[in-house]
Amino acid sequence: MGGIADSFQVYDLGHLGLVASILDQIDLVQTVDRFVGPRPGEKVSTGMALKAAILNALGFLTSPLYLFSHYWEGKPTEWLLGEGITPELLNDDRMGRMQGRCIK
Template sequence: METTPNLQVYDLGHLGLVASILDQIGLVQTVDQFVGPRPGEKVSTGMALKAAILNALGFVTSPLYLFGHFFQGKPTELLLGPGITPELLNDDRMGRMPDSLYAAG
């Protein structure tokens, strides 16, 4: 008897293309270079900005505390990077991202 591989299917839509373009222009690295690392953060400011752009282009209008729900059922590690899960994209992290950008100038 043959075993079938464990396949997982995700809905990427246009987000894969947008994430790829953001990677090619080096958005995350550029932002992180200006902002710098924050102690204890699991999601960098650049990565949080990339997630916010993907969310905005997902044509979703929801409160910040539901931000992580947008990425449920989407391959966040493929779109954003290894180790990034929807739970890490919480309202606390996403709320601090604009503050970090403002402080960096």
């Protein structure tokens, strides 16, 4: 067949696209990162991890933290969260570090 239809991917975003856009409009990621500062070798900033946690929580899921990355499988993480962000990077270790840094 071929053609233009072969170059598209379809995702069911539900409400996530709208919420991600609102979080971008209020500069959540940049504000959090400005307060907590960067960490060497960090692939997902604290602000970005918090944005992912908010989007996950608004998915009305109550799964354990070690399953956090599974929530993002099949979702366009690069579109919702940023270039280079994959479900594998949103693991329980990263989310635990984010929670610890936000509490301080």
